[in-house]
Amino acid sequence: MEFCRKNSKLQVMKLLLLVVVLVGLISFEGVECRKKGKKKVKVLDEYIEYSAMSCRAHVASLTDFGGVGDGITSNTNAFKAAIEHLGQFSYDGGSQLFVPPGQWLTGSFNLTSHFTLFLHKDAVLLASQEESEWPVIAPLPSYGRGRDAAGGRYISLIFGTNLTDVIVTGDNATIDGQGALWWQKFKKGKLKYTRPYLIEIMYSDQVQISNLTFLNSPSWNVHPVYSSNVIIKGVTILAPIVPISPNTDGINPDSCTNVLIEDCYIVSGDDCVAVKSGWDEYGISFAMPTQHLVIRRLTCISPDSAVIALGSEMSGGIQDVRAEDILAINSESGIRIKTAVGRGGFVKDIFVRRMTMKTMKWAFWMTGNYGSHADNKYDPNALPVIQGISYTDMVADNVTMAARLEGIDGDPFTGICISNVTIGMARKAKKVPWTCTNISGITTGVSPKPCDSLPEQEVTSCPYPTDSLAIENVEQKLCSFRANYK
Numbered sequence: 001m002e003f004c005r006k007n008s009k010l011q012v013m014k015l016l017l018l019v020v021v022l023v024g025l026i027s028f029e030g031v032e033c034r035k036k037g038k039k040k041v042k043v044l045d046e047y048i049e050y051s052a053m054s055c056r057a058h059v060a061s062l063t064d065f066g067g068v069g070d071g072i073t074s075n076t077n078a079f080k081a082a083i084e085h086l087g088q089f090s091y092d093g094g095s096q097l098f099v100p101p102g103q104w105l106t107g108s109f110n111l112t113s114h115f116t117l118f119l120h121k122d123a124v125l126l127a128s129q130e131e132s133e134w135p136v137i138a139p140l141p142s143y144g145r146g147r148d149a150a151g152g153r154y155i156s157l158i159f160g161t162n163l164t165d166v167i168v169t170g171d172n173a174t175i176d177g178q179g180a181l182w183w184q185k186f187k188k189g190k191l192k193y194t195r196p197y198l199i200e201i202m203y204s205d206q207v208q209i210s211n212l213t214f215l216n217s218p219s220w221n222v223h224p225v226y227s228s229n230v231i232i233k234g235v236t237i238l239a240p241i242v243p244i245s246p247n248t249d250g251i252n253p254d255s256c257t258n259v260l261i262e263d264c265y266i267v268s269g270d271d272c273v274a275v276k277s278g279w280d281e282y283g284i285s286f287a288m289p290t291q292h293l294v295i296r297r298l299t300c301i302s303p304d305s306a307v308i309a310l311g312s313e314m315s316g317g318i319q320d321v322r323a324e325d326i327l328a329i330n331s332e333s334g335i336r337i338k339t340a341v342g343r344g345g346f347v348k349d350i351f352v353r354r355m356t357m358k359t360m361k362w363a364f365w366m367t368g369n370y371g372s373h374a375d376n377k378y379d380p381n382a383l384p385v386i387q388g389i390s391y392t393d394m395v396a397d398n399v400t401m402a403a404r405l406e407g408i409d410g411d412p413f414t415g416i417c418i419s420n421v422t423i424g425m426a427r428k429a430k431k432v433p434w435t436c437t438n439i440s441g442i443t444t445g446v447s448p449k450p451c452d453s454l455p456e457q458e459v460t461s462c463p464y465p466t467d468s469l470a471i472e473n474v475e476q477k478l479c480s481f482r483a484n485y486k
């Protein structure tokens with residue numbers, strides 16, 4: 001960077017100018033140097049490796065499209081221009097957009113197919129607080145309305161629909177929803193539309209979201225919906241819990257098939273993982289279940305809600321959920337099934353094992369009268385089927401109440417099996433550790449002693465599938481590229 005220095009001697013200047021022009025023609029560093037005149041600008045050239053289900057042939061940087069990472073300038077148009085440009089390579093080896101170190105303020109933008117959004121470890125995406133940066137889209141057909149307000153919803157920060165093969169990853173870079181303003185509006189009832197999520201991928205196949213930290217989402221964090229073959233791994237999600245940030249669920253697989261959630265750390269103002277499939281008559285007619293879902297190696301802190309919730313919107317059905325090696329700390333409940341008359345649908349073949357719970361209100365909770373309907377048009381004869389729920393090999397400590405299991409009168413929850421579960425009660429525990437109504441099943445090796453509707457049986461243990469799902473065996477490739485940035 002010698003040539004950028006100020007020199008008073010005219011001759012030397014002329015010579016230097018010539019050299020600068022020549023260097024400028026052959027090297028990127030030279031161009032930067034000439035443009036900035038006297039200022040030294042160091043261009044870094046970094047070799048970056050990461051793992052993902054696909055690597056890409058074409059790579060561009062957000063700064064090639066006018067991106068400015070100063071935390072003040074809006075990058076919505078830069079993202080839009082970059083992804084529109086890169087979309088042309090969908091069928092030519094795919095493309096990757098690199099986001100360099102910096103604070104990148106942005107409104108919502110849309111992803112494309114055969115595409116990777118890669119965030120450098122020192123990149124922070126800051127969600128814009130201008131409502132005009134958030135287009136309003138139609139409610140989800142399986143919900144019939146927005147959850148916060150009837151009618152539309154603000155599109156999520158990172159949005160994708162009708163895509164194939166899309167990856168959002170980084171080296172634990174940060175996506176900050178700056179949600180405080182939205183939580184205030186929600187609490188004061190001042191929302192015109194439903195709050196945005198940080199990332200929503202709709203009607204898509206082959207989705208990976210990995211190695212990122214999500215902070216301060218306005219509402220739910222990660223929402224794959226009507227999608228298949230979804231991998232979410234190595235994700236940290238942090239929402240404020242004092243005071244609680246409303247509805248900041250961690251990951252919500254919703255009417256999705258073949259989903260893997262692994263190695264995640266979540267602190268949530270609501271549920272850490274909430275499995276869903278549509279609401280009342282809208283979800284029943286959309287009829288798209290969430291099925292073949294694996295959740296493993298999850299650490300969760302959810303003082304206000306569940307580590308894993310099934311429902312309450314489950315009208316398209318939830319089936320074949322396998323959760324293992326879960327650590328729950330200071331959470332309201334471990335696994336919670338939430339449903340109601342009018343939901344229809346089903347929750348069946350749910351398997352959870354090796355869950356460790358520390359300081360819980362309830363280890364297990366099932367609620368058949370959750371209420372909260374989309375509108376008054378729900379069918380009072382649409383009863384949910386809750387069947388085949390298996391919990392095994394668990395230890396819990398400092399628990400206020402072991403379980404509160406409430407089915408529906410005339411529509412009992414059946415086939416509950418609980419084995420090898422030791423629940424250490426808190427000093428100020430409830431006198432009756434289990435309450436059960438309208439449920440049936442069996443237990444073995446469970447303490448404290450369960451309620452009479454879950455009698456001790458001579459079974460060795462409750463079932464857990466022995467096969468593995470295809471989504472557990474998707475190969476992660478080692479991708480690499482050279483990144484240039486200032």
Ligand SMILES: *[C@@H]1O[C@H](CO)[C@@H](O)[C@H](O)[C@H]1NC(C)=O
Nearest residue numbers: 080108109110135137159161
């Ligand atoms: C993203 O796609 C949605 C739905 O297709 C559309 O309404 C929205 O305007 C798009 N956003 C941008 C920034 O182009």
Ligand SMILES: *[C@@H]1O[C@H](CO)[C@@H](O)[C@H](O)[C@H]1NC(C)=O
Nearest residue numbers: 141161162163202203204226
């Ligand atoms: C996306 O896919 C859904 C379901 O196949 C379809 O109904 C919808 O029209 C598609 N949307 C776009 C923008 O192609």
Ligand SMILES: *[C@@H]1O[C@H](CO)[C@@H](O)[C@H](O)[C@H]1NC(C)=O
Nearest residue numbers: 172173212213234236238265
């Ligand atoms: C990712 O970053 C978050 C927040 O800074 C941190 O708590 C977490 O430990 C990091 N995870 C990894 C795998 O480095």
Ligand SMILES: *[C@@H]1O[C@H](CO)[C@@H](O)[C@H](O)[C@H]1NC(C)=O
Nearest residue numbers: 049050051171211233234263
């Ligand atoms: C991403 O997270 C995984 C754990 O899920 C870890 O093994 C890997 O080293 C992380 N980093 C990258 C760049 O893939």
Ligand SMILES: *[C@@H]1O[C@H](CO)[C@@H](O)[C@H](O)[C@H]1NC(C)=O
Nearest residue numbers: 354355392393394395420421
């Ligand atoms: C019971 O569960 C605990 C905790 O997961 C485990 O360490 C133990 O091996 C299990 N016992 C049997 C007999 O499977």
Ligand SMILES: *[C@@H]1O[C@H](CO)[C@@H](O)[C@H](O)[C@H]1NC(C)=O
Nearest residue numbers: 358359360398399400426427
């Ligand atoms: C037990 O739980 C209570 C809250 O119910 C908490 O205040 C206390 O610190 C916990 N004790 C331990 C040893 O974790």
Ligand SMILES: CC(=O)N[C@H]1CO[C@H](CO)[C@@H](O)[C@@H]1O
Nearest residue numbers: 407408409410411436437438
């Ligand atoms: C059919 C049946 O057993 N219904 C019961 C459901 O739970 C309520 C509340 O405990 C009972 O009153 C019903 O008898």
